[in-house]
Amino acid sequence: MYSYYLRLALKSFRRTPGLTALMVGAIALGIAVCIMTMTVYHAMSGNPIWWKNDRLYAVTMDNWNPNQPEDPQHPDLPPPQLTFKDATYLLGSNIPERKVVMYARQSVLTGGVAERKPVPVTTRVTTGDFFAMFDVPFKYGSAWSASADQGATPVIVLNKEQNDKLFGGANSVGRTIRWDDREFRIVGVLDTWSPTPRFYDLNNGAFSEPDDVYIPLGWTRTLGQYPNGGNTNCWRPETVNTFADFLESDCVWVQMWVELPDKASRERMQALLEGYWAEQHKAGRFPRPRNNRLTDVGQWLKDRGVVQNDNRMLVGIAFAFLAVCLLNTVGILLAKFLNGAAIAGVRRALGASRRQIFIQHLIEVGVLATVSAVLGLALGALGLLGVHSLYVTNDVVDAVTNAQGGYQQLTHFDTVSVLWALMLAMVSALAAGLYPAWRIGRVSPAVYLKSQ
Amino acid sequence: MLKMQNVGKVYRTDLIETHALRDFSLEVAAGEFVAVTGPSGSGKTTFLNVTGLLETFETGQYLLDGSDVSRLSDDARSRLRNEKIGFIFQSFNLIPDLNIYDNVDVPLRYRRLKATDRHERISSALELVGLASRVKHMPSQLSGGQQQRVAIARAIAGDPAFLLADEPTGNLDSLMARQVMDLLEQINEMGTTIVLVTHDPELARRAHRNVHVVDGQISDLKMYESRAVGGAQTLGAARA
Numbered sequence: 157m158y159s160y161y162l163r164l165a166l167k168s169f170r171r172t173p174g175l176t177a178l179m180v181g182a183i184a185l186g187i188a189v190c191i192m193t194m195t196v197y198h199a200m201s202g203n204p205i206w207w208k209n210d211r212l213y214a215v216t217m218d219n220w221n222p223n224q225p226e227d228p229q230h231p232d233l234p235p236p237q238l239t240f241k242d243a244t245y246l247l248g249s250n251i252p253e254r255k256v257v258m259y260a261r262q263s264v265l266t267g268g269v270a271e272r273k274p275v276p277v278t279t280r281v282t283t284g285d286f287f288a289m290f291d292v293p294f295k296y297g298s299a300w301s302a303s304a305d306q307g308a309t310p311v312i313v314l315n316k317e318q319n320d321k322l323f324g325g326a327n328s329v330g331r332t333i334r335w336d337d338r339e340f341r342i343v344g345v346l347d348t349w350s351p352t353p354r355f356y357d358l359n360n361g362a363f364s365e366p367d368d369v370y371i372p373l374g375w376t377r378t379l380g381q382y383p384n385g386g387n388t389n390c391w392r393p394e395t396v397n398t399f400a401d402f403l404e405s406d407c408v409w410v411q412m413w414v415e416l417p418d419k420a421s422r423e424r425m426q427a428l429l430e431g432y433w434a435e436q437h438k439a440g441r442f443p444r445p446r447n448n449r450l451t452d453v454g455q456w457l458k459d460r461g462v463v464q465n466d467n468r469m470l471v472g473i474a475f476a477f478l479a480v481c482l483l484n485t486v487g488i489l490l491a492k493f494l495n496g497a498a499i500a501g502v503r504r505a506l507g508a509s510r511r512q513i514f515i516q517h518l519i520e521v522g523v524l525a526t527v528s529a530v531l532g533l534a535l536g537a538l539g540l541l542g543v544h545s546l547y548v549t550n551d552v553v554d555a556v557t558n559a560q561g562g563y564q565q566l567t568h569f570d571t572v573s574v575l576w577a578l579m580l581a582m583v584s585a586l587a588a589g590l591y592p593a594w595r596i597g598r599v600s601p602a603v604y605l606k607s608q
Numbered sequence: 609m610l611k612m613q614n615v616g617k618v619y620r621t622d623l624i625e626t627h628a629l630r631d632f633s634l635e636v637a638a639g640e641f642v643a644v645t646g647p648s649g650s651g652k653t654t655f656l657n658v659t660g661l662l663e664t665f666e667t668g669q670y671l672l673d674g675s676d677v678s679r680l681s682d683d684a685r686s687r688l689r690n691e692k693i694g695f696i697f698q699s700f701n702l703i704p705d706l707n708i709y710d711n712v713d714v715p716l717r718y719r720r721l722k723a724t725d726r727h728e729r730i731s732s733a734l735e736l737v738g739l740a741s742r743v744k745h746m747p748s749q750l751s752g753g754q755q756q757r758v759a760i761a762r763a764i765a766g767d768p769a770f771l772l773a774d775e776p777t778g779n780l781d782s783l784m785a786r787q788v789m790d791l792l793e794q795i796n797e798m799g800t801t802i803v804l805v806t807h808d809p810e811l812a813r814r815a816h817r818n819v820h821v822v823d824g825q826i827s828d829l830k831m832y833e834s835r836a837v838g839g840a841q842t843l844g845a846a847r848a
Binding site: 157160167170171498499502503504505506507508509510511512600601602605 | 653657660662663682683685686687689690691695697701703704705706714715717718719720762766774
């Protein structure tokens with residue numbers, strides 16, 4: 157029976173191609189706008205490492221001005237970064253299963269088989285746990301060993317894009333490359349990896365590109381260079397004559413994450429923070445009230461305001477637009493179905509029940525919904541392509557787009573988006589067709605049989 | 609076949625109540641050919657709609673094939689309508705974007721018959737009305753008389769117990785009207801009960817019995833074949 161209804165639906169579309177196109181267009185347009193805004197919103201608000209939400213924690217301690225919080229708009233939050241000396245102290249703990257202390261640097265990379273001029277790259281100076289902790293996939297090689305973290309070991313990990321540019325995508329593990337005029341041996345090449353938002357370091361925009369290269373944290377003292385790739389915040393005047401002075405200062409500039417597999421380890425880690433805080437407080441540091449936190453990724457993104465109100469408003473507007481499109485569709489469908497009431501009356505006289513007439517028209521709406529969904533998806537993809545082209549990236553404008561928040565990262569269609577869009581389209585169009593289909597099922601056939 | 613006792617049907621608006629049928633009683637026996645006549649607004653069409661289970665009624669009782677159909681659900685009424693009743697309309701009411709074959713197929717689809725069974729029934733119905741060679745034609749490609757014959761084929765394809773014909777020749781010229789009436793008589797002779805609503809006394813005279821309706825009530829009964837005088841039950845029993 158359903159295939160019969162399907163045939164009738166197709167005949168109905170052929171009978172009124174203009175109206176059908178209008179309805180499909182209206183729904184598809186509404187869907188496309190929703191897809192675009194929701195894709196961006198989904199990417200912004202999603203937790204890119206949700207499967208580890210109960211294991212990964214950002215470590216923060218409130219070592220700030222006793223007279224005012226670091227962020228006056230969120231006075232309850234400690235600064236998002238730690239001082240180097242606090243971070244390195246906590247790094248010595250064996251409580252976390254994995255631990256990462258890191259910061260970003262702007263550097264220059266030279267070498268490779270392609271004759272390329274030195275190019276600016278973003279470097280993440282980090283401990284080797286970074287890769288396993290954040291489930292970073294490797295295409296070739298692996299992370300450096302734990303011993304490499306102890307000093308200035310000249311090992312480097314490239315991301316896929318840099319390896320493609322420098323080595324044409326070939327396995328470059330074991331080869332050397334010049335990083336800021338120092339020779340480094342490549343130990344690993346990442347596969348595609350682009351967590352969105354870039355939760356582990358929100359300093360340069362939550363949606364900026366991932367880092368280009370990675371070197372061990374042990375290089376920090378050897379390089380002796382002040383950080384130039386993130387935010388360094390200090391709250392009190394300090395005498396900083398040397399880089400060693402800077403490392404001992406109360407300026408916050410490094411990020412710390414720990415992997416704590418269970419409640420017991422979380423409690424032990426929290427106790428460590430509290431104990432360390434008490435000790436430092438006694439020694440005259442940490443002048444603010446105790447505020448030491450282990451924050452999971454989901455809460456971290458909320459605390460740090462990754463999803464802005466503008467985006468929520470945009471989603472609201474998009475849905476309002478969809479509602480207008482659907483209302484129009486309801487009107488058109490109602491007119492179309494009631495225009496065919498005489499035929500529905502004939503069918504009723506020939507034995508169709510109200511339910512069968514309702515189902516027949518609902519299937520017509522279902523076909524309409526499917527076509528609208530596919531078209532809406534295509535239009536949405538085109539729209540996202542348009543958004544992407546506004547923020548088109550190349551080597552020269554990378555920095556600019558990153559500064560704009562890296563919106564090009566948000567315009568990818570993933571499986572979840574596609575499924576979500578299809579479901580939205582189906583539900584929307586079916587909702588639009590429900591009332592007209594119900595109405596046509598309720599018409600009294602007798603009225604139309606005499607007058608057709 | 610059908611028996612109505614004191615059936616009442618009222619149409620209500622905010623201001624007016626219209627009694628379309630009042631204490632309407634009629635019995636039609638299996639195999640009868642009954643003509644229902646009456647002036648405009650007398651209740652003929654309401655009678656037809658109630659008889660065809662297209663409309664409900666407020667009072668009285670209606671037995672169809674021995675079963676009380678007074679208070680059935682829409683699904684049950686639709687099923688009965690599909691299985692026991694065939695409709696023929698004045699304006700044919702063929703579905704314009706279905707070809708002849710598919711038009712005749714409509715009631716069979718709702719009966720959920722197998723494709724082979726449906727094909728057999730459609731073919732023999734179209735054969736009977738002389739349009740077996742036009743299965744692929746669209747309704748707009750046929751004359752009025754041919755369209756009405758298709759409508760008759762559609763009505764009889766499901767092998768209903770009785771046909772309800774509402775002014776079936778009203779839109780046809782006299783020649784075609786005669787052909788359609790011949791066909792209806794032929795179908796009746798094959799055993800199908802027919803209730804024909806008409807204005808035309810000539811057509812009414814071709815029925816076995818004429819029921820005249822005025823103001824929603826039966827005002828007169830005539831029997832053309834046997835000329836027997838008496839109530840409907842007697843006439844029905846006489847034909848049976």
